[in-house]
Amino acid sequence: MADQVKKEYWNHFFKNPKKNYNPYMERLKEYPEYIMYDKEIMDSYKGRWKEYFGNENPIYIEIGSGSGNFAIGMCEKYPERNHMAIELRFKRLHSSARKAKRINLDNVLFIRRFGEQIPEFVGENEITGMYINFPDPWEGNEKNRIIQLPLFETLDKVLKVGGKLFFKTDHDVYYEDVLVLAKELKNYKVVYNTPDLHNSDKSEENILTEFEQLFLNKFQKNINYIEIEKIK
């Protein structure tokens, strides 16, 4: 690949060029119908994602979609929904898109962006639900967690009233902390929670993520789950 093209890619994703080159960065281009990485294009869809999907179906967003198993499972199960899956890692995005293409999904889009930047490219009341599965608990550095007050400030803008945040984690303390935080918020209500999703009445409808599969098979760890509704 010409150096100029490489440089363009680095410039695209990072402020400064780097020495190491991740081949999957370039390979995102193999799936233009499934992966969006251009910020300007993303931002231009703010408030009009239904035009991108070509229908009026509800839009759900997922932060940290990993290699896409959950997004793909949801899109197969709910073809009447659109799913925007946000992920940072190039290889995981590429692998997600490959899986989506294999089964010709038309209701999923994988986005290379920080979840914290959602208000830059998602409009007011544009989404019906948000999924966050197994986010990093940042032990000892909890201020870096994705589920904190600023996330709810984002949801104040982008989530419809009656819409929900869905959260799964293996981390028992993160689970307890989110329950405490949500109960303090006037416009949100915890409508379902369990420290043992796989032995709950929601286990049948649950779609496994890659991390969840690993925790179940290797560690037999209980999975915590919360649904939080925006009530006003």
Ligand SMILES: C[S@@+](CC[C@H](N)C(=O)[O-])C[C@H]1O[C@@H](n2cnc3c(N)ncnc32)[C@H](O)[C@@H]1O
């Ligand atoms: C622990 S993994 C979980 C992946 C997947 N949800 C699962 O359950 O298998 C967390 C994922 O979030 C992504 N991630 C971390 N911080 C992020 C951020 N600020 N915005 C978007 N994705 C992020 C990571 O690259 C990683 O793939």
